[in-house]
Amino acid sequence: MKVSLLFPPTWHPSQPYLSLPSLTGFLHQAGIKNVSQRDLGIELLDQVLTRSFGAEVYQQLQAKQRELERTQSGDVGPGSREHAAKIAESLDRFPYLIDRVELAKDTLRSEDFYDLDAYRGSLFMIDKWLELVSSVYFPTRLTVVDNQFSNYSIYSSKDLMKVIRDEAQNPYISLFRDRFIPSIVNERPDLIGVSITATSQIIPGLTLCRLIKEAAPDLHLTIGGSIFTRLVDNIRRCPSLFDITDDIVVFEGETALLELVNQLAGKKDFSKVPNLIYRQNGKITVNQPFYSE
Secondary structure, rough: OOOEEEOOOOOOOOOOOHHHHHHHHHHOOOOOOOOEEEEEEHHHHHHOHHHHHHHHHHHHHHHHHHHHHHHHOOOOOOOOOOHHHHOOOOOOOOHHHHHHHHHHHHHHOOHHHOOOOHHHHHHHHHHHHHHHHHHHHHEEEEOOOOOOOOOOOOOOHHHHHHHHOOOOOOHHHHHHHOHHHHHHOOOOOEEEEEEEEOHHHHHHHHHHHHHHHOOOOEEEEEEEEEEHHHHHHHHHHOOOHHHHEEEEEOOOOOHHHHHHHHHHOOOOOOOOOEEEEEEEEOOEOOOOOOOOO
16 A cells, blocks of 8 residues: 655744654554655745746746736726736845845755744745745735635635635645646555645645545545544535545544555445545545544
8 A cells, every 4th residue: 555645835844743754653553664745835835935936936927917917907806906016016026035035945954043033034035935926816925834815714615615726816726736746646646645734724735635636536535634623513514525535534543544544455444444534425424433542
């Protein structure tokens, strides 16, 4: 069995979360050795904070400016005068920021990380760069540790199913599709696990799941993480969620994930997997009682 575990953006780059390493160690101990883990938040920042990516963004900003010159309408919101002003501001700031963004990233990977002023200055520079990048998708705003989708609520399942398909306001669609989806699906894992722990990961994480399932519908995809543990009753009433994932593991995931791997390799009797929520014959099933490690 080949297992791929993914940790999506957005999470603080200097505070790695231990869910995937813990799951990997548990699976290794149980004899499941072919397990890979990727922190896509770190990988994404590593690519976005570069001059080469900046060159792509500059072309996008210019294209968006030309588009808004033709189609601009209204005072506020996407496609408005406010949006056009944001694009113009980003183009003005571009030369200054592109000369400093790689240095800011390098600072966080050097001994200067421990210099408080250098640390703060680097995070500030990266935050301003992400603001520039996200202006193409206005009013969406990316930061080092969060993302703000002003027109969508993470507490509405209807909004979530819309935003993960909104090419105009969701930058993660193109970022994931162009940079991560091919390498994820080409590995052909038997199971892909996506860990969604913070509210800042909900939209990027579900966007990732949707793109994986569309690119490779036959790959078994499982969502885990504490966010969905707090939403068990909501999940029962959200069948659309199972269009982008095969199942969801709630509460503690070690034993559940191991049993899921065993069932995928064997009889595929998902009723045997503790803490699993899945859709079968159109019905959403919650396996209870919940198992505690």
